[in-house]
Amino acid sequence: MTAGFxxxxxxxxxLAVHPDHRxxxxxxxxxxAAERRFAALGxxxxxxxxxxxxxxxxHAWGAAGYRREDHWRRWVKPL
Numbered sequence: 001m002t003a004g005f006x007x008x009x010x011x012x013x014x015l016a017v018h019p020d021h022r023x024x025x026x027x028x029x030x031x032x033a034a035e036r037r038f039a040a041l042g043x044x045x046x047x048x049x050x051x052x053x054x055x056x057x058x059h060a061w062g063a064a065g066y067r068r069e070d071h072w073r074r075w076v077k078p079l
Contacts (some may be wrong), residue, residue: 003034013049
């Protein structure tokens with residue numbers, strides 16, 4: 001998992017657990033550790049970046065209490 005805080009925004013993405021270790025609380029522990037750290041740094045909300053077609057991830061993030069915000073879309077520019 002990658003987690004970052006720039007002093008204003010808390011971002012979490014690339015949460016992954018090897019298939020042999022899923023359903024054992026690994027992802028939950030990683031996410032909870034990141035959330036505790038964000039809170040300690042003064043973070044107030046975590047934005048999770050989740051691919052549209054990754055339905056398995058949608059379920060995992062939803063189970064952790066996250067919800068999709070349909071009014072946001074990521075804008076990118078290749079360099």
